[in-house]
Amino acid sequence: MKYVPKEIPEGINAPRTNVVGEFALLAGTLVALVVVAFYALGVAAETLAVRLSPEWEAAIGARLPTANAGVEVRAGREREVLVALLAHAPRQGYDVQLRVRCGEKDVNAFAVPGGRVVVLGGLLDAVQSENEVAFVLAHELGHMQNRDHLRALGRGLVLMTLVAAVGTGSDAASRLVVGSGVAVSHRFSQRQELAADRFAAELVQRTYGHVGGITDFFGRPALREGGSWLGTHPGSKRRVLQLERLADQHGWGTGPVTPYARAPSLCAE
């Protein structure tokens, strides 16, 4: 038998494909699927989560470590502002407690399920008027009213289930799924933040008769930029814009700005 040398043609075992096109198609389809699935499941999860009774919510909330951090504030301007707001807010199923974490330098505040508003020391140092304090407290009351924590809990469970189904791996497809899921979750979260802002503006208007000074909070340098289009919170510009539009729409006016400074005795204990 004779050997006849011939060259094997290219492209049989490694056919030339449009790599970029295929990549774009697959990535796009995957992201689209996750976004659609998560939106649908997120809405469903939220609808179910808010059915939890206030008693259960309070019981869960009391067990969270953040619920008991810091010191409880029972007197002082901060407490007085909260009480004034509560008088004009819809009734909750529980008492609302104010706590301050004096050692924390971040400019932030949050509500814990079951009726606690926790304010970080950095926020009290950054704000310069009682109007801002009222806005921040009212915003947190808004989260409580809308039961945003339960919604976030429901969404978190859905996200975890989705990720577990796809396969926990550090490979790229899993990361893309997780990233997309988180991005959609953050859109929900941003919507909640804007809703809480609206609640806060209305509550401040009802309590004080005007909304002067509430947007000053977003201009405080210590706040820096607290949000981004992929983040949990919308950008400050967007939040201020919403508040201004709301005020225009309802004809709310500005009013006197009462200066505020944190009393040294607040964190003395």
Add this chain to the structure above:
Amino acid sequence: MSGRTLWELRDLWSFVALVAVGYFFGRRIEARHFADLRRREHASLALPVLTAPRLDPAWAVEDAALVTGIAVVSIDYFKYVAASLRNFFGGRVSAYESLLDRARREAVLRMKEAAQARGATVILNARLEISSVSGLDAGQRGARSAEVLAYGTALRVR
């Protein structure tokens, strides 16, 4: 009350950057390798590689020895992501196909070149062993490189 600043975007950009770098450099390196393979295959065309295990009794064999060729070729990040996406949906994973083609052809060429260095005229009973080497992270689902070992008996026939 306020959120964190932009860490999600940073994560996203670094991912995109890695994929882009993988794409641009990977495609060029791959094209160069394939061109190199074609050139060397053309040069070693005279040496046949057979998978037959048995000798033709008519041959007068002067020299016989085991020759091997090994190649380990790595995937670039763009292909890694593309393969991972393809794994998700199912079907032909073309990213790995070209990787394996390169590694195999390289290994066979190296085996041939080893045989040519000995002055052999034919390689018998050629076999290939292929394995995939995963990344250092045990949690990786995809292979990062392909390792091919080609071996056969090189004969110098008068």
Add this chain to the structure above:
Amino acid sequence: MSAPESTHGLLLTNIESVPGRAIVEHYGLVSGSTVRSKHVGRDLLASVRNVFGGELKAYTELLEEARDEAIERMCAQARALGANAVVNVRFSTSSVAAGAAELYVYGTAVQVA
């Protein structure tokens, strides 16, 4: 479950020759390979199946598809060289990723009388 359909009319054996026919010319090593994957849904079902035991039909199918495609590619190479048979065929598989399989088939392309 049976022989692949498309071998381009070539004869395949994994012995040294095609019985009863003499080899006239040979063209060296030809090979075919393919890497295939099943989608995550099947992977999930397979994980469930891993608990109970039994044949993983989806993966069997996967390997069958891979086998057919790899053989077809090897025959395409052999055909391009003018061969009408491939002898001494060998298979090799490896897994390049969870849920994906690589199948490789190689042999010597020959012209039989």
